[in-house]
Amino acid sequence: MPTLARRSFTLALMGGLAAPLLLRAHPLRAQTDAVADLRRAALDLPQLHAILVQRGDEVILAEAPRGRGLDRAANIKSCSKSLLALLLGTAIARGEVPSLSARLGDVAPDLIPADATQGVADLTMNDLVTLRGGLQGTSGGNYGAWVSSPNWVAYALRQPRIAPNGGRMIYSTGTTHVLGAALVTATGTTLRDLARERLGAPLGIDIPDWTRDPQGFHFGGNEMALTPQAMLSVALLMRDNGRYGDAQVIAPDWVTASRQVQTRSPFSGLGYGLGWFLSDTGWIIARGYGGQVIAAHPDRGLALAITSDPTQPARSEGYFGALMRLIDGPVLALA
Known part of the structure; x- marks a missing residue:
């Protein structure tokens, strides 16, 4: 993925160059407006630190209005x-x-x-x-x-x-x-080494060391840190059925099974598969305290990463609900 500048975003314009300008003007304007609407909606969320959205092969929004930016690790919580x-x-x-x-x-x-x-x-x-x-x-x-x-x-x-x-x-x-x-x-190895070998290396991302318990086991389910760009790579992995670039990193049948609802959250009502939340609108979602989000929509070709203030709650009826409205509304409108 190309290097992304802090507080910048890129719009991929579509349409045949050979088509007459008048035929292309309205679709292009609509796409420009859709990205602008998404950007405004995202930046209006005061807890949001960074957001990356990719459609197909193009990153169409990359903003870090607060926090540590796009290329510094943030605690992804749960x-x-x-x-x-x-x-x-x-x-x-x-x-x-x-x-x-x-x-x-x-x-x-x-x-x-x-x-x-x-x-x-x-x-x-x-x-x-x-x-x-x-x-x-x-x-x-x-x-x-x-x-x-x-x-x-x-x-x-x-x-x-x-x-x-x-x-x-x-x-x-x-x-x-x-x-x-x-x-x-x-x-027979540490959780950190498993993560680095089986996710970090094939995705080309850094996974820093993180908290261990008194017996030396790394925290299983909290306190890992990734950059927003690394989070987006994980989202792309889930969007593309376990593939990243030319490598099949996760078995396709595992990704398929992860998308099957086995239970539901008593708080948000979202479905839950193999460690991933599942929305009725087609998103597969990793969710962390404060509003950390890794999400993919395979059917629409979308992937996104969001980091937020890790010290503030993000309840389903509060900030996380606002994030769901963002990804179900302006983000899905891009597809």
């Missing part, structure tokens, strides 16, 4: 969960994890404390990646006590059961942290 899901896909494709139905008790039995909640050994990789672990969540009001504990994995697996394994969606970073630790156990 967008990390969606990248973790891609790493699970690579482990299954390589036979390091037998399948989505593999049990935690078989993949990583040593992670399970002696006083774990009954049934956690039977949790499948599918239960973990779809946030259907059945245990009380460690996010929201429970987050501080969890990350202050001496063993994050054990703490998550001791939480009281509030639903059956594979039942309703319970948003919990503890669940994805257990998944990350299971991946480390199964592959």
Whole structure:
């Protein structure tokens, strides 16, 4: 992808050069107006730090009115969960994890404390990646006590059961942290090295080191950092069925499975597949606290990345709702 300047945007004009000017004027004006409308709508959002939108092979909007700009890493918060899901896909494709139905008790039995909640050994990789672990969540009001504990994995697996394994969606970073630790156990390498080898290298992006728990496991589902341009590369990967450039980075069947709704968020109502939110309008979305977004619309050939103020909430009825109106409105209007 070409280097993008801070606070600049590029419009790709379409239409045959040989066509008479009068025949081309109105379509071109409409496209120019659509990008201008998107730019105005995006810059009117005070929490927004950066936005990149690509249609086909052309980046048509690249703006960073606030924050760290387009080429400096920002904390992507829970967008990390969606990248973790891609790493699970690579482990299954390589036979390091037998399948989505593999049990935690078989993949990583040593992670399970002696006083774990009954049934956690039977949790499948599918239960973990779809946030259907059945245990009380460690996010929201429970987050501080969890990350202050001496063993994050054990703490998550001791939480009281509030639903059956594979039942309703319970948003919990503890669940994805257990998944990350299971991946480390199964592959014999760190989550950071997995991310760099299987996503960073093929996408040509840098994935800096990030937070580890007291046992040395990298945070599975939070605190990763990427530049907005790197986030856009991930969005393109999902848009293009796991391909990036000439490389098939993620198996196509994993991307297809990721787009199948398995549960729904009790907060936003969005569907949820293998670590990715799914909108009824065709978007596949990674969502992080504060309004961090990686999104792709395969049917419309669109990919986007948004970073926002990571210290402010982005509730479904608030700022995240405004972001959804942006991508369902002005962004989709570009296709």
